[in-house]
Amino acid sequence: MKFKAFLSEHGVNLLERRFLPALDKMGKICHLFLTRDHAIFLHNLLNGDGVQCIAQFRKEALFDDYRISSQNEDRIAFTIDVSLLLRAVRSSVSICTEFGNGPSANRLQIKLVKKLPPNCTQPMPFLTFETKGYKSAVIQDVPISKPLSRAEVLELQTALDVAQELPQTLVQVPDLNQLQNFVERMKHVGDLLNVAISKYGDLHVQISTTLITLGAEFRKLLVIGEQAEAPSEERNLSAQTRSERAISRGDAQSVQVSIRHFSRSLQCHLAKPDCAFYGIAPQGACLTVIFQFFIPGTRQTDKSISLHCRLPVLDPGSS
Incomplete structure (x- = not known):
């Protein structure tokens, strides 16, 4: 089982300034799943009681040089402390900036190793960062779990495949700040x-609560997937009435989720997405x-990176 790669400058920026700060808000521990083509961060995927979060990168998005081999179809997975990983990346960046010079500057190597820690009799696995400066190299070891077994990797892959299934209707929210400010008040x-x-967008x-009802409506959003035309005679009705009628016609779904989970998913704004899509899975299984991320300077989707969350449903609601 071997893994060694060099993080590119673009990859360092993606991890240090955007994705690792966002993932750190989702939870302390996550799985890092490495395949021949992708590096995937998976939060809470094997547990159903919290927000699931998946950040997936094509290897070219993060690495200049990427080598992996294992007897499990070149797949390696383990758990890692996101805050320790972020600290190691930030520290390595500062060393590169301060001491980097010449052709080895900004070359941040990352690899899997086994080492014997002090006062231990058994070697332990680490994700090691090696930063080469002008006259020296600085090595940082981030402890990880024992790599997952073949059966555990298969379980993780199966959970990932299920989590990739899309709702039949997705609506686009281009202004996440507006939604986040509203949820903070809520x-x-x-709770x-x-x-x-709705399929109308x-x-x-x-x-x-027994004392107060607070709500917000975002209308005429871009719809991807199944869509429908809103009845013109209902335009002047209240938001709640229109929503109830759309649900009764099968043109909308509703679910109940934890406000804490919803707020936590919005922490993904730290990854600087360009917009977000919301959808409800069939039978109200999850929210x-x-x-979505655009290629800088364009409105084209950057397909080399993806990020999405699945929120557990407290009440499947109606559809």
């Missing part, structure tokens, strides 16, 4: 958030949020 009202999504979020 957090002080209650449960009702989310409804409407997104409703509402929180209710899915897909963050």
Whole structure:
């Protein structure tokens, strides 16, 4: 089982300034799943009681040179502390900046090793960062779990395949800041958030208690997948009435999720996505949020990176 690669300058920027700070907000520990073509960060994928988060990168998006081999179809997976990983990357960047010079400057090597820690009798696995300066090299070891067995990797791959399934209808929210500001106010009202999504391009979020009901509606959003034309005679009705009628016709779905989970998924704004899509899985299995990234200077989707979350549903609601 071997893995060695050189992080590119673009890859360092993606991890240090965007994705690792976002993933750190999702939870302390995640799986890092390395394949022949991808590096994938997986949060909570084998547990159903929290927000699942998947960040996937084609190897070219992060690395200049990428070599992997294992007896499990060149797949390696282990758990790692995201905050320790972020600290190691940031430290390596500062060393490169301060001491880097010549052809070896900014060459940040990352590899899997086994070492014997102090006061231990058994070698332990580490993800090691080696930064070469002008006259020296600095090595940082980030502890990881024992690499997953063949059966465990298969379980992780199966969970990943399931998590990649898209809802039949997705609506685009181009302004995440507006949604985030609203949810921050909602957090002080209650714990449960009702989310409804229609084929007309409407997104409703509402929180209710015995004393107060607070909601927001985002209308005429871009729809991907199954869509429908909103009845013209309902335009002047209240948001709640229109939503209820759309659900009864099968043109919308609603679910109830934790406001804490919804707020946590919005922390992915730290990865600087260009927009987000919301959708509800068939039978209200989960609420899915897909963050979209554009190639800089264009409106074309950057297919080398992807990020999405799946929020567990507290009440499947109706469809």
